Amino acid sequence: MKERTHIYLVRHGEVKNPKKLFYGRLPYFGLNNRGRLQVEKLSEFFKNTKVGAIYASPLLRSRQTAQALHRYHPKVKVHFSKLLLEWGNPLWEGNNYYDRNSKLVGIYRETPTKLHIKGAENMYDIEKRMVKKISNIIENHHGENVVIVSHGDPIRIAGLHYKSESLDDLHNKACTNASITALVFNGGKLIQSDYKEIHPRAEETFWTKTRKELA
Numbered sequence: 001m002k003e004r005t006h007i008y009l010v011r012h013g014e015v016k017n018p019k020k021l022f023y024g025r026l027p028y029f030g031l032n033n034r035g036r037l038q039v040e041k042l043s044e045f046f047k048n049t050k051v052g053a054i055y056a057s058p059l060l061r062s063r064q065t066a067q068a069l070h071r072y073h074p075k076v077k078v079h080f081s082k083l084l085l086e087w088g089n090p091l092w093e094g095n096n097y098y099d100r101n102s103k104l105v106g107i108y109r110e111t112p113t114k115l116h117i118k119g120a121e122n123m124y125d126i127e128k129r130m131v132k133k134i135s136n137i138i139e140n141h142h143g144e145n146v147v148i149v150s151h152g153d154p155i156r157i158a159g160l161h162y163k164s165e166s167l168d169d170l171h172n173k174a175c176t177n178a179s180i181t182a183l184v185f186n187g188g189k190l191i192q193s194d195y196k197e198i199h200p201r202a203e204e205t206f207w208t209k210t211r212k213e214l215a
Contacts, residue, residue, distance in 0.1 A: 003142045003143030003186075003187075004143065004184055004185065004186055004191070005138050005141060005142055005143060005144060005146070005184070005185045006144070006145045006146070006182065006183075006184050006185075007134060007137065007138070007146055007148060007182070007183045007184075007185065008046075008145065008146065008147045008148065008180050008181075008182050008183075009148050009150060009155045009158060009159070009180070009181040009182075009183065010042065010065065010069075010147055010148065010149045010150070010178070010179070010180055010181075011149075011150065011151060011152055011155055011175055011176070011177055011178060011179050011181075012031070012035070012039075012057075012059075012061040012062045012064070012065040012149060012150075012151065012177065012178070013031045013034075013035030013036065013037075013038040013039040013042070013061065013064070013065055013068075013177050013178045014031065014032055014034045014035035014038060014177040014178070015029050015030065015031060015032060015035060015061050015177075016029065016030060016031065016032035016035070017029060017032075019096065020096055020097055020098075021094060021095065021096060021097075022089075022092040022093060022094070022095050022096075022097055022100065023093065023094075024086050024087065024088070024089055024090075024092065024093040025059065025085060025086050025088060025090075025093065026093050026094060027059075027060065028060060029059070029060060029061055030060045030061055030064055031061055031064050031065070035061070035064075035177065035178070036064075036068075038177055038178035039064065039065045039068040039069070039178055040068060041178070041198055042065070042068065042069065042178045042180075042198065043068045043069045043071060043072055044072075045180070045196075045198045046069055046072065046073070046147065047072045049145055050144075050145055051069075051073045051076050051144075051145050051146070051147055052076070052141050052144030052145055052146055053076060053077060053079065053137070053141055053144065053146050053147075054066050054069055054070060054073070054076055054077070054078045054079070054146075054147045054148075054149070055078075055079045055080075055081060055084060055133070055137060055146065055147070055148045055149070056078060056079070056080055056081075056084065056148070056149035056150070057080070057081070057082075057084040057085050057086065057149060057150050057151060058080040058081070058082060058085070059085065059086060059151075062084070062149045062150065062151070063080070065149045065178070066078050066147075066149045069147055069149070081133055083129040083130065083132060083133035084130070084133060084148060084149070084150040084151075084154065085150075085151070085154070086150075086151040086153070086154065087120075087121055087126060087151070087153045087154065088120060088121040088125075089117060089120040089121065090119055090120065091117050091118075091119065091120055092120075104117065109171055110168075111168050112167060112168060112170045112171070113166075113167050113168050123153075123157060123167045123170070124167070126153060126154050126157050127157050127158070127161050127167060130150075130154050130157060130158040130161070131158065131161055131162075133148075134148070134158060135188065138185055138188055139188075152175045153170065155175050155181050156170055156173045156175045156181075157170065158181075158183075159173060159181050159183070159193065160173065162183055162190040162193070163190065163193060174195060174197075176197055178197075178198075179195065179196065179197045180194075180195070180196040180197075180198070181193070181194075181195055182194040182195070182196065
């Protein structure tokens, strides 16, 4: 019987973004006060888990989330990989959410696989790099518990891939800040999945009131 490998896909905590920008891969967007509380709760959840490795996107918010997890696992190495980055979409980066092209936003919301923006990744690009990295992690960490800190769309896309579901279901899957998408593999085959939220969620803020609008 092959060893079971537990992959915990963790989204970073809530970000300080008072201007409501689509920040994407822009630098200097770190956690806000609630985000820091979220990742502290997250780190407490993993406190008694034997973690074999921590992998993270190199963006500030992901590094801060990984650092919070690392406090309870100081002997575990933290690896950073560009394959775990946020969706690459320079056309929208730095713009207010409401200033984006409404037609493109509609495609992204309804049938994201049909969204093609010059210079931006498409959904299959994200799928390819996420699966490449996760497959590599499974190969190198047989039978271990591995935490991967990444971003909303890449995490949801990875989950859809391994469950053999359409990437157009992207916005039907929850992935709140500091949430955990758990995937259990027997060898390289997914045998179990789960989703958890163990942190304080934002209530009646810009983000929750306009969640459907912003997708």
